[in-house]
Amino acid sequence: MPFISVDFALFVTAVLLLYYIFPKRYRWVVLLIASYVFYGLTGIENFAYILTTTVSAFLGAMLIENKGTEQKKYLEDNKNKLTKEEKKSYKAVIKKKQKLILTVCILLNFGILLYLKYIDWSIAYINLFRLTYMGRIDFIPFKNLLLPLGISFYTFQTMGYLIDIYYGKYEREHNFFRFALFVSFFPQIIQGPISRFGELAGELYKEVDFDFSRIKSGFYRIMWGLFKKLVIADRLAAYVRDAIALRETYKGLYILLAVFFYSMQIYGDFSGGIDVALGVSEMFGIKLAENFNRPFFSKSISEYWQRWHITLGTWFKDYIFYPLSLNKGIIKLGKFVREKGAVQFGKRIPIYIPMLIVWFTTGMWHGSQNRFVVWGLFNFVFIVLGTEFEPLSNKITQELKLNETGVMMKTYRVFKTFWLMSFLRIFDISADVPSAFDTFVLIFRDWGSFNIKFVYENLSLPQEDFIVAVVAIVIMFVFDLIQRRGSVRERIFKLPVIFQWVILSLLITAVSVFGYYGPGYDAASFIYGAF
Amino acid sequence: METVIEILKGVHPEVDYENETGLIDKRIFDSFDVVNIVGELMDEFDIEITAEHMIPKNFNSAQAIYKLVKTLEEE
Incomplete structure (x- = not known):
């Protein structure tokens, strides 16, 4: 089920109704079932992967904890018999066993991820090696495996949990089903954020009262995310694609504009998707970790x-x-x-x-x-x-x-950082490393030949779309600037109700009217969803 | 405590470790210094310092570092 679709909107509405109808203590069960239904709709075969991760991490955490309990008991029972050195060496033995359990789980889970993600990449190199050094032309065929939805995100999140348990950062989750919800919580499965157990568990299992202001606030955030994704990112995608593909014809400023627009596109796409995820979660009274903090205002690459x-x-x-x-x-x-x-x-x-x-x-x-x-x-x-x-x-x-x-x-500094990061993204939009360098060099050629008409007529960004995109980008930056002084939504909610409705209506209108539904429109897919 | 101060002096001999309480906040130590100090501490006291201990509060003064070492030694 695509994240941005009528189906998803209906799905969220139905889950919300069930969630608030159910007694508070069982609401997490509604979320678990909803998450598995959502996941199942992306392909039943994907269950095998997410279940492997869930079961292995659950068992791994259990075994690590058991070893810890065993150590505690042994040390307590022999408190007066053991010397300091003996206690230390006993602890080292236990730690070694815990490390082994952790290593097996990590190898299994990252092994699956690595296999699915990099098998064809490895095969390509093996074939190249065989051809170059052995003269063999019987190429090993590619596997063409499909990456299960969100596998990077849930694998990272779950392995983070297991490592934290190993370090004794917090107690493990003893209920398998509650743990399964932590791994599969549907709003964050597509492209994150990658949550920490210590932060998310409390949110997932807490008992919340229905609060309309939470629904309203979440809805605002979803609409803002859709604005960034549909009005900005999807509108710019075709221009970026065409300008890079036709870089030999349209050099200089056309490419520079594509580089700038790609930064806007990827920010709109990724942060917009995260806004949707956080907005949906907020409606359930669940606060997810923020994934962006106005990155384009950073003064250095580290920042x-x-x-x-x-x-x-x-x-x-x-x-x-x-x-x-x-x-x-x-x-x-x-x-x-x-x-x-x-x-x-x-x-x-x-x-x-x-x-x-x-x-x-x-x-x-x-x-x-x-x-x-x-x-x-x-x-x-x-x-x-x-x-x-x-x-x-x-x-x-x-x-x-x-x-x-x-x-x-x-x-x-902000300007310098922005452009450095934007230039690096050329690797993102190029077919390979040589063409990325080629694109970079072409930026500095033929600036005089720039004619905005070609952008409108030949590069898939008609004048009206260009104007909408620029205005929307300005709006996005103004909001980011206002956000520096605190939550924009909180400010809106302090306004008289009539203004709140006006703003929401404007946002809905902007998304419905100016959302890009033209050629190349693909609201369903997110750039980071593929990672 | 003396061993801790000795390790710290090996990195920044000019600092008055008895009184300084802003080793991180005042940027006297940079990230290179902290990681190298941690290495020395782990070696000297046979303790395990992990990511969760890497917070400014634990490294702002010699006293705080000593407290961290003592806590980890008792674990």
Whole structure:
């Protein structure tokens, strides 16, 4: 069932009715059934994958907890018999067993994800190797496997839970069905956010009273998400596609415009989808984690990544970056290099090596193509350069007596970050790495040949659509600016009721009238839904 | 406590660790320093410091770091 469709609207309405009709203590059951129905509608065969993840993580958490209980009991029973050293070595044995359970679960779940996502990518390389070095032309056929809906998102979320249980961050969920809801909660299954058990569990299982203001607030958010997705993102998609495809003919500003529009498109598409997910959840009284914090106002690439797809970034930080960074092997390597005299280099090893791995993985996560890996590595390089040149940049700012906190400097940094990130997205819209570089070079050619008429007539963005898109983008940025000082919806709800209705009517009208339903319209699919 | 201060002095010898309470907030330590200090602490005290401990509150002063070490040693 597409996320943006009449069917989905009817589905949510029906689930909402059932949810609030049912006694409070059973409402989570309604959500679980609804989530499985929703998931089942995407393909019955997908159940096998989500059930494997649910069952393995549930059992894994149970076994890890059992080992912890066993340790506690043993230490208590032998409190006066064991020496400090004996207690320590006993704890180490238990930890090792818990680690083994965790490793098996992680290998199983990420193994499934990796297999489904990267098998064809691997086959392509195996075929290339066989052809180049063995002269074999009997190519291994591609598997062409379909990725089950939301597999990246629920796998990351569930493995995050298991790692947290391993670290003893919180108690595991003892009820299998409640846990199944945590894995499958339908509003977030398509494209996140990737929630943490500690935050989401309390929300999912709490007993809420019906509150109309919550429904209203959620509805506003859904409409705002639809505005971003249908009025902006879907309208710009055709232009971006055509301008990149015809880049040899339409160079320079046409491509620059496509790069700018793609940033707007992907933001509208992804953050719009997240708004829908958060709005739907809010109607059920469930608060999901925010995934965006006005990313285009970031003053550095590091800051940008703390404000774009926040839940994925924090996932990588907590479950890949820190464990690697605090890994004894990497720390020892850093120390060894420092002791050999390369103090500054050694100091950086426990940060930069894990960061490189994180960016490589982030690239892979976005897609099984080399261009995404290169995109990830460019992000890494830019962050390293930003960090290393920060002292020099500060010195220049001081020498030139520029006001570090002034509007000019802030604007310059925001502008620089926005364009750097936009240029990196060329990898996203190109077929491969060479054509991404080719597109980048073509941006700087033939600026004089730009004629807006060709945008309207030859590149799938008629004048009226162009105007609507630009106005909608301005509205989106104005709202983002207002949001800096707090929730826009809360401000709206403080207005007289008549104004609240006027704003809502305008929003509904904008989505219905200006939502893009023309050629290439595909409200059902989200760019991040494919990840 | 002395060992903790010794480790900290190995990274930033100029800091008055007895009185300084804003090692992170005042950006005296950067992320490189913190990770390297954590490495030294894990090595010296045979403790496991994980992502959840990596919060400014735990590294703002020598006292806070010492408290973290003691808590982890008792676990």
